[in-house]
Amino acid sequence: MQDSILNSLSKLRPVAYKGGISFVDRDDDPDYQCKQCYKPWWKDELDKHVFIVCQKCHGELRAVTEQEPLET
Ligand SMILES: [Zn+2]
Numbered sequence: 001m002q003d004s005i006l007n008s009l010s011k012l013r014p015v016a017y018k019g020g021i022s023f024v025d026r027d028d029d030p031d032y033q034c035k036q037c038y039k040p041w042w043k044d045e046l047d048k049h050v051f052i053v054c055q056k057c058h059g060e061l062r063a064v065t066e067q068e069p070l071e072t
Contacts, residue, residue, distance in 0.1 A: 015040055018071045032061040033070055040070055 012023040015030065018038040030040030032052075036059025046052050046061075054061055064070050 015070075016072050030064050030070060033064050034059045035062055036060065038071055040064070 008025070011025045013025070013027065015022045015024055017033065017040050020037075020039065022040055024042075026042065028042070031043040032041040032046070033039070034041070034054035034057065037054060037057045039054060039056050041054065041061060046055070049055070052061060053059065062068070
């Protein structure tokens with residue numbers, strides 16, 4: 001039991017963003033960033049939601065691109 005918790009924690013990767021750090025169990029870059037609280041989001045996390053808004057503050061999201069990378 002303890003081991004499985006440690007295992008899943010060790011897979012988490014910190015993603016630093018302006019205003020905080022998100023711990024995620026994935027290696028790909030985020031698809032969106034909240035314009036209000038700057039939290040990063042991944043497309044598949046939001047797919048199940050009807051409205052594509054920040055699930056933390058309900059702020060507007062913008063696409064993260066090479067030209068406009070994640071704000072940190
Ligand atoms: Zn937000």
